[in-house]
Amino acid sequence: MLKEQANIKVDRRDGKLINANITLKQKAEEKVDRRDSKLAMAHFYMAFIALALGGLAGLLQVLVRSGKFVLPAGIGYYQILTVHGVLLGLVLTIFFIIGFMVSSVSRTSGTFTSRQRTFGWIGYWLKIIGTIIAAVMILLNEATVLFTFYAPLQAHFLFYLGLTLVIVGTWFDSAMLYMKYGQWKKANPGQPSPLLTFMTVITFIMWDVATIGVATTVLFQLLPWSLGIIDTINIGVSRTLFWYFGHPLVYFWLLPAYMAWYVIIPKIIGGKIFSDALARMSFILLLLFSIPVGFHHQLMEPGIDPAWKFLQVVLTFLVVIPSMMTAFSLFATFESFGRSKGAKGLFGWVKKLPWGDARFTIPFIGMLAFIPGGAGGIVNASHQMNQVVHNTIWITGHFHLTAATTVVLTFFGIAYWLIPHLTGRVFTKKLNKIAMIQGITWTIGMTFMSGAMHAAGLLGAPRRSAFSEYGGAAQAAEWIPYQIAQAVGGSILFLSIILMLYIFVNLAFFAPKGEQEFPVGEVAEHAEKTPMVFDNWKLWLGITAALILFAYTLPFIDLIQNAPPGAKGYKFW
Incomplete structure (x- = not known):
């Protein structure tokens, strides 16, 4: 017996070697594979180019609205408005989100196969080609159609055609992510999928279902119309198809921020996720309630029965449920962490949070901004109050508070640690200080700009306009102070963009080499x-399809059958 025990005993030095090998293996599994990192970084390069150019266009906009600046070289106001909206609302968000999703799935479900990665690269180049084609047309003033680009x-x-290529490119990306999810499920039967991977799948299901609407109007209405194949189109159908996509687009921006809040932030502060099941349920509900609600963007439009508008407004307000679940889960995580560090009293835990860490503080500011942003969303989706603000710059202020503050600040917080993780560098203390300045500067600039937009909107200042076209001494006296405030805010925001680009370039190329954690x-x-019911896609996709058919089938039939004279012009519409 003693001899047998001696034979199976591991030498102390060999034990250290085994432990070291296990540690190295764990570190390797916690790091995104170099080949996947290359694909993710390709998306981030494009995202930050879009931030630079779109930010410059935004600065020019607010300077023009201040009445103190005239665009040079015959550049039109609506031309730069289109550049700003498309680059920041579509290009920046799509490329950043896909870079984040690729990294998240690779980190939590394992390295992509060569075949899966090929789908990702095809999607990337389709998006690049489509973006370049669309951008050239905008710069040539052949596509000054604003961010919404509808008839x-x-x-x-x-x-x-360029927009179509971008959308098809994202479908290749989603195919890559779905294949990896399926591969993980096959290798781990009966196990709940990794939370970040699950959230990625939900986000792209929502995106793929929503883009059916915009792809349909582009391919079967706008593209044939612009080619002269058809003379007229049904504008009501076109706008409805756009907003079938347009509202889920907002959640396509928001869900990656939720991913960081639910999964990344707890690790950064040293705490733990309050509830995996609660996080999954909130994402399921956001999928169900985000798509069949586009009519609340069309409350002022004719041709849609008020009863259907009312139904979709009710569905819109149901989004409050997962939003409240998210707020509860996040602050439960923060409080649990604080209590574990000895916090006392009702709000003693607040002092225990790592306020000097930009990876936490900047996204946390984004969380707080979502409170007034959500309140503004309730106004926009309420029929009577929407009549007051619908075609005013209040709406623009709302988007700058939600997408451009809540979402973008969270994206900045992600970039602080994800870029160095992918490039093999370190987010240094110096860069952390600059990031704090950058995020706070962004917050100040957006407070000026978004606040002024909300205030001017309540005074009737129109959106999508340089204001100067409307004239009138009384209007000028009311709006000019708010226009100047927007210019001040926009200038501060542009300084913040310069700082963010400095941080990105350093993290991509110049920061010290090292290991940065993917938390x-x-x-x-x-x-x-x-x-396990959360991974039952037949159930959730079935409910999603039923809600969409219930909310849209009869209104679409009504829009097509009762189109005004001269609005049809195409046999399918």
């Missing part, structure tokens, strides 16, 4: 077990 404004057919939170010990 009766018409662009060159190449603009619509993925662990679930708290007291959390309930995650039910």
